[in-house]
Amino acid sequence: MATQHSRSAARLMMAPAVILLLGWMLVPLTMTLWFSFTRYLPMRGDSIERGLEWVGFENYVRFIGSSSFWPSVQATLMIVGGVLLITVVLGVLLAILLDQPMWGQGIVRILVIAPFFVMPTVSALVWKNMMMDPVNGMFSYIWRFFGADPVSWLSDASVPSIILIVSWQWLPFATLILLTAIQSLDSEQLEAAEMDGAPVLARFWFIVLPHLGRAITIVILIQTIFLLSIFAEIFVTTGGSFGTRTLTYLIFQRVVDSQNIGLGSAGGVYAIILANIVAIFLMRIVGKNLDR
Amino acid sequence: MARAVSTRRKIATTTLAWLVGLLIFFPIFWTILTSFKTEAQAINNPPLFWGFEFTLENYAVVQERSDYMRFLWNSVIIAGGSTLLGILIAVPAAWSMAFVPSKRTKDILLWMLSTKMLPAVGVLYPISLIFVELGLLDTRIGLIVILMLINLPIIVWMLYTYFREIPGEILEAARMDGAGLKEEILFVLTPMAIPGIASTILLNVILAWNEAFWTLNLTAANAAPLTAFIASYSSPEGxxxxxxxxxxxxAIAPILILGWFSQKQLVRGLTFGAVK
Amino acid sequence: MGRITLDKVRKAFGDVEVIPPLDLTIEDGEFVVFVGPSGCGKSTLLRLIAGLEDVSGGEIRIDGQDATMVPPAKRGLAMVFQSYALYPHMSVRKNIAFPLRMAGLDAAEQERRVKAAADVLNLTDYLDRRPGQLSGGQRQRVAIGRAIVREPAAFLFDEPLSNLDAALRVGMRLEISELHKRLKTTMIYVTHDQVEAMTMADKIVVLRAGHIEQVGSPLELYRAPRNLFVAGFIGSPKMNLIGGAIAKQHDAATIGIRPEHISVSPEAGDWKGRVGVSEHLGSDTFFHVTCEGIGEPVTVRVGGEVDLSYGQTVWLTPDANQLHRFDDKGLRIA
Structure with a gap:
């Protein structure tokens, strides 16, 4: 569909983006991979100039063997799983609700979407102080109003609290995408089902939900990729204590706090592999969409 | 094809939807409301929804104490700069992929997407090392480059999906009319792509503004944007x-307003065109 | 001037050869129509001439100059696209002026030429509108306007009427023919509609699978189709093609007879048959007659209103002077 001339021009125009991303991907990745096989403790004087000691897979073994590894996997799974469950279920319900005829639909939509635009450090701090603080938080007032003892959310129920905060941030994303998907459902299909005698629940189960299947998959995959690397929310609330140290946060601490670069890099490689497993599924779906 | 919906049902859904909407919005509302109270009223029990003394003093104090304007300026420069740079690099790339597709176009697009999946924490140390080496640590230009790189796949993808909606025959017509590559892009493609480019810019400003891994880890005093400014409140006194x-x-007001304009584009941009 | 010569021009997409080496000369001032079924390569051929596709081999000469490697903008050709390809963000005036602007003409000259083109095309009242505010026919005219202001060596039309409804199509057909008579510029016109080809062309090029089946004036093609494909493609309603024993009587593998060259009689004739569906157009009447010994129903065209009832027995007599004979390879027997 094009001439030789425009093809070579096209290649030239693609070059900056491709080269930059290639560099962005390969250079740090190669370094991380290299560090992960070395003993690299800058605090004890190790540096690239002096040469790093090759230790083979020792860091990989130690990272998995450390007492913090499995708890961090558990925390990651609970947080990612919890947020996915909440956002998808509530997202579907909210999307259906927002698709109904009502007064002030535009405004409700704006209210629901707003949390997505709040920067992670703000939402974490607002929730930590304004909502969940055991003395002055809104929850503590409500608890006291009903005569209950206020809860120190972020220490006594730390994982559910983080899940709540992150879900609040991501629910708008899920809702918005599912709402877009619902609106693309052919209303004649629903009318046909109604004529066929299907009651509301059956229409939801047999028509709406299958139609949303693809959008739900996309929501799950994209959120998983972002949720696996949530950072600021934990950084400013619990700092990784009270069982909220996720894999990402553990790696961060290994690299930044304990300055064990080799060990942190090995953890980084695990995280990259994990993210790529999810990414493959996402890319297959997106790729199929390109062929249309 | 709107069907007559009974008024009672409409009242019910309206009430429910507004309740849910207000509940979700509440933390933001409460934050904005509290910002106009005195510190004593802010922790009053029971919480004050009305009848408090309206004051702007907090804003003045915040500006004075932590030099809000400097952080704001950093945020503007970093979010704006990285978006602009990204657009400059992505427009030609997306143009060629949309209008001169080859067998590899799809693979390149998917590969670009895959770089977006790279967990930041996995490459934190190498990037810091490179930044130290190049003197980019705690500089705005360093953050502009990093944020441009992490958002470049999204920018390319969004532009690509918009460009693909421009019919190729129009560009061929321009070629027949004597337009060279430069004129084709300047007079025909760009004006037609402006709405798409604008939405892409909008979404990317939002993403860059709210980015809170690299901005927290690669800045100290000089280049810190609003994300870091707020994080400094996590260990308060008094x-x-x-x-x-x-x-x-x-910190959130500017982007909240931008965000409300970009709802539709948000879906397309964040799903890489898979949901429109 | 606009004499275009294709010399062994060839086009392949990868391993698929869509146009095998092909020779063709288009004389200056000629109205040439490329016609053929969809997928025959007619649009590709046009795009090769335009320079929107690279040739895989051979040479394209415009007025004797080798233009094979010349970019589209420098070939001095103007093209009207099937989708009109108007610039949606520009007013009609700016659309028409765009090629002039690209050529670097000054504003006054641009305005003068746009005015002249708008006059010719009845667009004067719409100059400040956007393409989105125009009807299909008006958009078509803008696209033509954009082509004529450049005073090109030749016009290329890629199925320009296929997006218009039937009534408009007839009107635009006349307008384009009229334009050609006035400008006397070479026009190359691609269509799958043989009626457009017959009514507009000085010279028709019938294409099939990238091959030229026949080149000639509309009446040459009508009177002496070179093979079965052209015989079946040119003329409406289609020529009746009859094989078997009846063809043998004429020493041919297949004989062809156009519906208008058959006479009908209720009493006597060569072929006995039964009247099937009749189509009454007012000016003509078409009968589909099922004849003994002929597989397909024979279409007969009779001038004016003629009434024959369904199932009635009739006799058909082909005009022996208008009989086309084809051999077993499908080629015309002289």
């Missing part, structure tokens, strides 16, 4: 609720 609220309000 009464600080009203001030935290004022600072938070100032």
């Amino acid at each position: 009464l600080f609720y009203a001030k935290l609220s004022a600072a938070s309000t100032m």
